[in-house]
Amino acid sequence: MVSCLWGRRRSNKSALSDPVDPNSKIVIVGAGIVGSAIAFQLTRRHRNVTVVEAKRPGSGATLASYAWINSRDKEPREYHDLNRRSLDMWPRFAKDLNADIGLRWGGEMRWTVTDKGAKSLLDQAEVLRSWGYPVVQVTKDQARAMEPGVVMEPFTSAVYCGIEGHVDTQRVVRTCLNHAQQAGADVISNDSVTSINTEPGAEAKSAATSVTLASGRELACDVLVLAAGYETTGLAAMAGIEFSQQTSPGATVVTEPLSPIFRNIVCMHMPRDLPEPLMNVRQFPDGSVMIHGGTHNGSIGDTSDDDAEKLMAQIAGFIPTLHGANVKEVRRGMRPMPEDGVPVIGFSESVPNLYLAVMHSGVTLAALTGEFATTEILDSSRIDILQPYRVERFSR
Ligand SMILES: Cc1cc2nc3c(=O)[nH]c(=O)nc-3n(C[C@H](O)[C@H](O)[C@H](O)COP(=O)(O)OP(=O)(O)OC[C@H]3O[C@@H](n4cnc5c(N)ncnc54)[C@H](O)[C@@H]3O)c2cc1C
Incomplete structure (x- = not known):
């Protein structure tokens, strides 16, 4: 024994x-x-x-992970605080690892296309600020000046959170x-x-x-x-x-390396008040772009690559640099989700x-x-x- x-x-x-x-x-x-x-x-x-x-x-x-380091959409408050604490621990973790792990800070921006969406986004930002989480409202002109490579049209509101990042x-x-x-x-x-x-x-x-x-x-x-x-x-x-x-399957699509798509931020969520799929975008240091498509309850379609191509066509409407980009890889995984x-x-x-x-x-x-x-x-x-x-x- x-x-x-x-x-x-x-x-x-x-x-x-x-x-x-x-x-x-x-x-x-x-x-x-x-x-x-x-x-x-x-x-x-x-x-x-x-x-x-x-x-x-x-x-x-x-x-498969979109690998966005954040404390957004985390409730209740104690769970938000747990994520915030870990976010704040990442720089030390990275320093201890003492290697290039593709960690990029610079924040996330998202915008809305409807009045209802704007109210919901700005209300949520207000709550997060009251928890000490720095999500700020940006005007249409500010958002466009920050990210001229993104077509933000129509536009009813936008917020930016500068403390977030992503990692390889x-x-x-x-x-x-x-x-x-x-x-x-x-x-x-x-x-x-x-x-x-x-x-x-x-x-x-x-x-x-x-x-x-x-x-x-x-x-x-x-x-x-x-x-x-x-x-x-x-x-x-x-x-x-x-x-x-x-049961929460998720998928991300990775493109071939492209020229930089963002000037200031490192992650962007396409409007959440549009019909699904939700689309989130980040770019790896080598230029390849990851698009996260789906919801927490599902992902882009099932297992066909047609779906990835459809997602690419949709995202290119917002980020023209992605037009015609080749899909290098579709990554699929089950979210561990008690x-x-x-x-x-x-x-x-x-x-x-x-x-x-x-x-x-x-x-x-x-x-x-x-x-x-x-x-x-x-x-x-x-x-x-x-x-x-x-x-x-x-x-x-
Ligand atoms: C599409 C998608 C997007 C996501 N986006 C984000 C995000 O933006 N930000 C964020 O923080 N999180 C995100 N997540 C969640 C995050 O990726 C996961 O919470 C995290 O990767 C879980 O890591 P893990 O090590 O627990 O699990 P896993 O990465 O699944 O690792 C578990 C490992 O255990 C191994 N294993 C299983 N069974 C056995 C066995 N019997 N014997 C030995 N080994 C076994 C598996 O092979 C696997 O490698 C996302 C997840 C998905 C799928």
């Missing part, structure tokens, strides 16, 4: 009293941006980490894992966890003792971190932990050595999650602003 320091030590003590043994084995399932950020932070503290990834690191939702998620994942490996972590790719093995602990709890991989390997663990995105629900169920997720729309982060009460990290806005939240998960795992702290995100909220 595999020894599980965590489960045994905790049997007669409060969950908060015992820091993890420095030699304990930590297995992270999933090498998207969330699992990779956690691996990076844990190995900065010299822990024994193994990352298991079913496919290629960064190839899940993290690849593939570079973030690569850099996190490179650092982790240099610090001794083992990264296993193209091999998936097929079972989580547990043993009974005290007080009707259990402990995760090992995971079995599709290849047949068994990895012992003292702490198990599930950061497998949409697949986390199925994995958690193997350890008797129940929570459900929304049923109530907010993250699941933290240790499970029923399996006290199993840590969950599942979230939408995982790009925005990666900076905070990597750091806070590490504090909770290694220091036996419970961070109060993470309290609303414990998995037990689904079973109570």
